[in-house]
Amino acid sequence: MCGIVGFIGSQQAYPILIKGLKRLEYRGYDSAGVAMIENQQFNQYKCKGKVADLESLVKGKDVDGTVGIGHTRWATHGVPNDVNAHPHLSGDGQLALIHNGIIENYATLKEALIEDGHVFKSDTDTEVLVHFIEDIMAKTGSDLFEAVRVALCEVVGAYAIVVMDRRFPDRLVCAKKSSPLVIGIGTEGDYFIASDATPFIEYTKNVVYLEDEEVALIDRHSGLKIVTIQNQQKDPYIQELEMKLEAIEKGGYDSFMLKEIHEQPRSIYDSIRGRLNLNHGMLKMSGIDRHEEIWMNANRIIIVACGTSWHAGLVAEYLFEEFARIPTEVEYASEFRYRDPIIQPGDIVIAISQSGETADTLAAIELAKDKGAFIFGVCNVVGSTISRATHSGAYTHAGPEIGVASTKAFTAQVAVLYLIALSVADKRGTITKERLHRLMAELTSIPDKVEEVLKTNAQVETIAEIYKNHRNALYLGRGYSFPVALEGALKLKEISYIHAEGYPAAEMKHGPIALIDEEMPVFVIATQGHSYEKVVSNIQEVKARKGKIIAIVTAGDKTVSELADHSIEIPKTDDSLVPIVSVIPLQLLSYHVAVMRGCNVDQPRNLAKSVTVE
Numbered sequence: 180m181c182g183i184v185g186f187i188g189s190q191q192a193y194p195i196l197i198k199g200l201k202r203l204e205y206r207g208y209d210s211a212g213v214a215m216i217e218n219q220q221f222n223q224y225k226c227k228g229k230v231a232d233l234e235s236l237v238k239g240k241d242v243d244g245t246v247g248i249g250h251t252r253w254a255t256h257g258v259p260n261d262v263n264a265h266p267h268l269s270g271d272g273q274l275a276l277i278h279n280g281i282i283e284n285y286a287t288l289k290e291a292l293i294e295d296g297h298v299f300k301s302d303t304d305t306e307v308l309v310h311f312i313e314d315i316m317a318k319t320g321s322d323l324f325e326a327v328r329v330a331l332c333e334v335v336g337a338y339a340i341v342v343m344d345r346r347f348p349d350r351l352v353c354a355k356k357s358s359p360l361v362i363g364i365g366t367e368g369d370y371f372i373a374s375d376a377t378p379f380i381e382y383t384k385n386v387v388y389l390e391d392e393e394v395a396l397i398d399r400h401s402g403l404k405i406v407t408i409q410n411q412q413k414d415p416y417i418q419e420l421e422m423k424l425e426a427i428e429k430g431g432y433d434s435f436m437l438k439e440i441h442e443q444p445r446s447i448y449d450s451i452r453g454r455l456n457l458n459h460g461m462l463k464m465s466g467i468d469r470h471e472e473i474w475m476n477a478n479r480i481i482i483v484a485c486g487t488s489w490h491a492g493l494v495a496e497y498l499f500e501e502f503a504r505i506p507t508e509v510e511y512a513s514e515f516r517y518r519d520p521i522i523q524p525g526d527i528v529i530a531i532s533q534s535g536e537t538a539d540t541l542a543a544i545e546l547a548k549d550k551g552a553f554i555f556g557v558c559n560v561v562g563s564t565i566s567r568a569t570h571s572g573a574y575t576h577a578g579p580e581i582g583v584a585s586t587k588a589f590t591a592q593v594a595v596l597y598l599i600a601l602s603v604a605d606k607r608g609t610i611t612k613e614r615l616h617r618l619m620a621e622l623t624s625i626p627d628k629v630e631e632v633l634k635t636n637a638q639v640e641t642i643a644e645i646y647k648n649h650r651n652a653l654y655l656g657r658g659y660s661f662p663v664a665l666e667g668a669l670k671l672k673e674i675s676y677i678h679a680e681g682y683p684a685a686e687m688k689h690g691p692i693a694l695i696d697e698e699m700p701v702f703v704i705a706t707q708g709h710s711y712e713k714v715v716s717n718i719q720e721v722k723a724r725k726g727k728i729i730a731i732v733t734a735g736d737k738t739v740s741e742l743a744d745h746s747i748e749i750p751k752t753d754d755s756l757v758p759i760v761s762v763i764p765l766q767l768l769s770y771h772v773a774v775m776r777g778c779n780v781d782q783p784r785n786l787a788k789s790v791t792v793e
């Protein structure tokens with residue numbers, strides 16, 4: 180939520196800031212702003228709308244300055260408008276600040292500041308923070324670095340901030356707690372600050388991830404200095420980034436989402452590469468191997484996640500119970516964290532998160548950790564907060580996912596969770612070697628099968644054309660396909676704003692069946708396998724009420740194809756691997772429907788990719 184970027188160095192800041200904001204726009208896109216310092220004055224511009232709107236606003240204006248900050252917003256306090264857009268200035272106009280997160284005690288701070296004569300222009304918590312820092316500077320005579328540190332000792336909530344003082348254009352100050360912030364150290368005294376490393380990867384691979392409650396001063400002359408808010412000096416730990424520029428560009432596709440859907444054969448392959456070798460019968464998950472004892476003695480697995488990652492968790496529930504025979508529960512992280520959950524010896528908590536920054540998932544982890552659970556993370560973003568907060572874990576290696584609606588991250592999560600379930604099952608002896616090798620071989624063939632399914636694109640587009648104006652849709656599946664039904668429905672509603680619901684197919688008769696008439700498209704995952712006949716009966720029930728059936732079927736299937744209005748064939752695979760393959764046409768369908776309805780598929784309204792507020 181909210182993308183922040185800062186620059187200080189030998190180059191003009193504005194081009195770096197604006198390009199950086201475009202790359203961070205996945206984090207929020209309801210308003211944007213920049214401020215640069217030139218001759219001890221701010222060149223500041225901000226407006227409602229996307230980064231492109233800011234660019235139009237700024238065209239032809241003075242954007243000079245070799246130090247500056249930029250922000251793209253996902254509104255929490257105050258509607259998205261020009262005034263609430265960041266940067267926010269202090270009352271005396273000397274300080275400019277950008278912020279990602281929520282200052283929970285802003286109302287109390289604001290009240291005290293108003294009593295002291297401060298006047299606020301916006302409805303944001305951020306403006307309160309910059310006035311608070313100004314107040315401390317005025318009352319104590321301290322410089323910006325010290326005042327930020329002191330202010331943050333009083334702040335309750337989450338923040339990643341960058342602040343500058345127009346009287347001191349040689350300095351930038353930044354700090355973080357619960358929201359990410361990374362500093363890039365370039366050549367020739369250039370420093371970059373951003374919510375993630377994408378704004379500056381063509382300039383430097385040397386980065387410092389700021390830890391919670393750390394405040395950094397970047398000075399053109401003396402370089403980088405870090406202290407904790409309790410004023411302990413910290414040595415900057417410089418790490419090398421592995422990210423490549425091509426990975427965050429569209430590569431000829433119209434949208435990141437379409438690119439990411441098509442990348443799946445590769446991203447699934449990358450998620451299993453090096454972990455599985457059929458020739459040697461090797462299955463190696465180092466995060467599991469290092470803690471073998473814990474997995475051997477596990478009594479229960481609790482999976483915590485949000486959104487699409489929660490759906491991957493539901494697939495994992497089936498996998499862990501079927502293969503490793505460990506009772507598994509899947510919880511919305513936001514519910515888990517607030518209901519005093521019972522954690523017992525032998526419980527393992529698996530946190531799944533693409534971004535590794537989701538506030539609710541992070542809070543669920545901290546709670547479970549406090550209660551003594553062993554925490555295992557499944558994250559995509561290397562070095563993310565969640566990946567650092569867990570005891571062990573496995574990266575999904577899907578590459579950067581920019582489209583707000585998750586696609587390749589989901590399939591990579593399921594693939595990695597699959598490997599984990601097989602590895603644990605093997606160690607616990609709950610799967611035969613013969614079956615293990617058969618499933619390993621089948622998993623290895625999945626990237627090719629996904630490639631095959633992508634060829635249904637034109638057919639899916641035709642189906643999208645037929646149903647693009649419907650107001651509702653139902654998605655049904657059983658067993659491993661139930662989470663896919665949920666994920667299919669989520670994809671449609673997220674990006675095309677059509678109301679859609681996912682249900683276990685048999686549950687339809689307990690309510691949703693009342694909705695079915697000739698206007699209701701019903702998407703059914705009806706592949707051959709465990710509950711095939713039962714799903715065929717559910718399809719009959721829909722047809723009897725004149726509903727329209729769009730079925731995902733196993734290649735060569737006759738029975739469902741004859742019953743359905745449309746059927747999309749996918750290659751045969753084991754039931755347990757169907758989710759990775761069957762979700763692909765549903766992703767494509769949502770994409771086409773959204774494009775046909777004129778929606779912005781990469782930046783759907785009201786959503787953000789990385790939800791760092793609860």
Ligand code: G6P
Pocket residue numbers: 485486487488531532533534535536537540583584585786787788789790
């Ligand atoms: C947001 C995104 C979803 C994502 C969810 C969880 O809502 O729009 O695509 O599934 O957050 O995010 P995470 O990064 O924890 O997987």
